[in-house]
Amino acid sequence: MTILNIDSVSKSFDGFRAINDLNLAIDKGELRAIIGPNGAGKTTMMDLITGRIRPDRGTLFFDTTHDLTRLDEAGTARLGIGRKFQKPTVIESLTVAENIDLALAGPRDVWSALRGPHGKSAVKERARLLDLVRLPDPDLLAGALSHGQKQWLEIAMLLAQKPRLLLVDEPAAGMTDAETMRTAELLRSLAGEHSIVVVEHDMDFVRALDCRVTVLHQGHVLAEGPLDHVSRNPEVIDVYLGR
Amino acid sequence: MRLIDRNMTVFLGGLFILTVAIPLMQGNILPGYAIQLAGKYLCYALLAVALDLVWGYAGILSLGHGAFFALGAYVMGMHLMREIGARGVYANPELPDFMVFLNWDSLPWYWLASGSFAATLALILLVPGCLAFVFGWFAFRARVSGVYLSIITQAMTYALMLAFFRNEMGFGGNNGLTDFKDLLGVSLSSPEMRLVLFIASALALAGGLLLARAITASHLGRVLVAIRDAESRTRFLGYRVEHYKLFVWTVSAMMAGVAGALYVPQVGIVNPGEFAPANSIEVVIWVALGGRGTLAGAALGAIVVALARTLLTGWLPDAWLYALGALFILVTLYLPKGIVGALGDLRPARKQSKEVPA
Numbered sequence: 001m002t003i004l005n006i007d008s009v010s011k012s013f014d015g016f017r018a019i020n021d022l023n024l025a026i027d028k029g030e031l032r033a034i035i036g037p038n039g040a041g042k043t044t045m046m047d048l049i050t051g052r053i054r055p056d057r058g059t060l061f062f063d064t065t066h067d068l069t070r071l072d073e074a075g076t077a078r079l080g081i082g083r084k085f086q087k088p089t090v091i092e093s094l095t096v097a098e099n100i101d102l103a104l105a106g107p108r109d110v111w112s113a114l115r116g117p118h119g120k121s122a123v124k125e126r127a128r129l130l131d132l133v134r135l136p137d138p139d140l141l142a143g144a145l146s147h148g149q150k151q152w153l154e155i156a157m158l159l160a161q162k163p164r165l166l167l168v169d170e171p172a173a174g175m176t177d178a179e180t181m182r183t184a185e186l187l188r189s190l191a192g193e194h195s196i197v198v199v200e201h202d203m204d205f206v207r208a209l210d211c212r213v214t215v216l217h218q219g220h221v222l223a224e225g226p227l228d229h230v231s232r233n234p235e236v237i238d239v240y241l242g243r
Numbered sequence: 244m245r246l247i248d249r250n251m252t253v254f255l256g257g258l259f260i261l262t263v264a265i266p267l268m269q270g271n272i273l274p275g276y277a278i279q280l281a282g283k284y285l286c287y288a289l290l291a292v293a294l295d296l297v298w299g300y301a302g303i304l305s306l307g308h309g310a311f312f313a314l315g316a317y318v319m320g321m322h323l324m325r326e327i328g329a330r331g332v333y334a335n336p337e338l339p340d341f342m343v344f345l346n347w348d349s350l351p352w353y354w355l356a357s358g359s360f361a362a363t364l365a366l367i368l369l370v371p372g373c374l375a376f377v378f379g380w381f382a383f384r385a386r387v388s389g390v391y392l393s394i395i396t397q398a399m400t401y402a403l404m405l406a407f408f409r410n411e412m413g414f415g416g417n418n419g420l421t422d423f424k425d426l427l428g429v430s431l432s433s434p435e436m437r438l439v440l441f442i443a444s445a446l447a448l449a450g451g452l453l454l455a456r457a458i459t460a461s462h463l464g465r466v467l468v469a470i471r472d473a474e475s476r477t478r479f480l481g482y483r484v485e486h487y488k489l490f491v492w493t494v495s496a497m498m499a500g501v502a503g504a505l506y507v508p509q510v511g512i513v514n515p516g517e518f519a520p521a522n523s524i525e526v527v528i529w530v531a532l533g534g535r536g537t538l539a540g541a542a543l544g545a546i547v548v549a550l551a552r553t554l555l556t557g558w559l560p561d562a563w564l565y566a567l568g569a570l571f572i573l574v575t576l577y578l579p580k581g582i583v584g585a586l587g588d589l590r591p592a593r594k595q596s597k598e599v600p601a
Binding site: 050072073074077078082083085089090091092093094098101102103108109110113114115116157161 | 468476479480486
């Protein structure tokens with residue numbers, strides 16, 4: 001069973017083909033790494049999946065029935081697609097706990113928000129998540145966290161949304177080696193319960209994920225398979241892995 | 244977050260003391276027009292709170308909030324015109340003087356409800372609220388934000404000013420609405436009515452502050468701050484940003500309308516000059532001076548500037564604009580977070596120094 005189906009999708013910006021006849025299917029519970037040189041269309045692909053932009057051609061389906069091309073960012077988020085940005089984006093003038101509260105699954109409309117935050121179960125869930133990402137002080141302002149800690153907070157926020165599909169853009173950027181390995185370990189442990197797509201440049205990190213890899217080049221899938229398999233592909237070596 | 248925080252306690256306490264003290268001191272310590280003047284300041288303060296709600300918390304820098312204030316003012320002004328009745332220069336029991344002058348023979352449809360005080364109260368909220376809703380609906384859905392939004396809010400108030408200058412609009416054109424006599428049968432120049440309007444202004448300001456605080460201290464307030472600081476992130480969390488902006492924008496416009504409606508009977512006139520872009524820009528300065536995102540600070544900023552203006556025009560009639568300009572420059576340079584922000588910065592420093600063992 002697939003959670004995400006991208007079928008013959010193309011998208012151009014001012015004549016530049018950012019995505020060119022892209023086909024990609026992610027299974028339920030799968031962990032998938034997407035690699036590719038700069039400008040391969042990784043971020044555009046994320047934008048298409050989350051409804052930020054619409055494709056010129058092709059279809060995107062979530063859980064086989066939901067047409068993602070008809071939804072906006074909030075719509076895809078409510079459907080269960082969580083996205084982590086390359087640059088950690090947390091709400092810096094709110095505390096760690098308040099950041100999590102914003103992300104916790106629950107109603108998102110104005111009137112519910114006015115009535116107040118979520119109930120007691122939310123407090124428990126918040127504590128569990130902060131424990132998971134090892135952020136001890138919930139009352140600290142998010143702006144005071146280190147770069148790595150902000151990445152972790154954003155991951156915790158992502159999990160708080162209880163997404164079925166997680167899109168993670170370069171999570172290891174700006175992390176220490178130890179943090180990078182811990183992140184890989186966390187993502188591996190989350191697979192199964194969630195489906196996860198990770199875009200990453202760091203090959204050690206991709207190796208640590210130990211999963212199926214898709215190589216993207218000029219908005220098109222160049223190769224797909226286990227890392228050892230794709231890294232022997234001459235085309236992949238030519239465009240990406242190193243000459 | 245507590246509903247009444249420290250700033251709010253101090254401000255509301257001060258407001259209460261002044262509301263009691265000013266009427267007592269009028270005529271002996273303070274001049275006879277002190278109540279009217281103070282009532283005017285409180286209306287400005289409410290307008291500043293309305294702007295701070297959208298600018299300080301949702302990051303919407305409106306350069307057109309004067310328009311909502313002016314619309315509330317016109318709604319009230321229309322009712323006051325109808326109350327004049329046959330006591331006008333032309334002694335027409337039905338039509339205000341300017342309509343007689345223009346040879347109109349009946350009231351335009353949009354003046355019909357103005358005869359009723361209850362309808363006027365409703366329209367004070369509805370007219371600015373509806374304009375804000377329609378404007379916000381299009382602007383926020385189209386994801387117009389930042390400086391572009393500021394520019395179209397400025398264009399909105401400018402367009403309204405030009406429209407209200409036209410005699411054919413039926414709002415008194417250039418001269419606006421004036422020569423008001425009484426409200427609910429009581430003369431506007433009577434000391435009792437002045438006192439009531441002053442107290443009503445103080446209550447409206449306190450109510451506006453508490454409402455704004457209730458909104459910003461709720462979970463919705465967190466969402467607004469998230470939108471202000473990371474709009475895109477907030478969308479990906481599943482929040483429809485445009486709905487939140489529209490809600491707070493409309494509430495803010497209604498608050499500004501109430502301020503305008505209380506202002507008119509205390510100054511005795513409303514004309515298209517109220518829509519002037521410069522007025523709206525000045526509101527931004529009040530909020531910045533008092534402290535953006537502090538609510539009570541915004542109200543304080545409005546009162547400080549209004550008081551400074553009154554005093555400076557008396558002391559330095561030729562140079563007061565320069566003095567006011569210098570005040571703004573000094574505050575921007577030395578108090579970037581405004582008066583309340585600067586006071587807040589002082590507090591932890593004092594606490595730390597206490598913790599140092601003697």
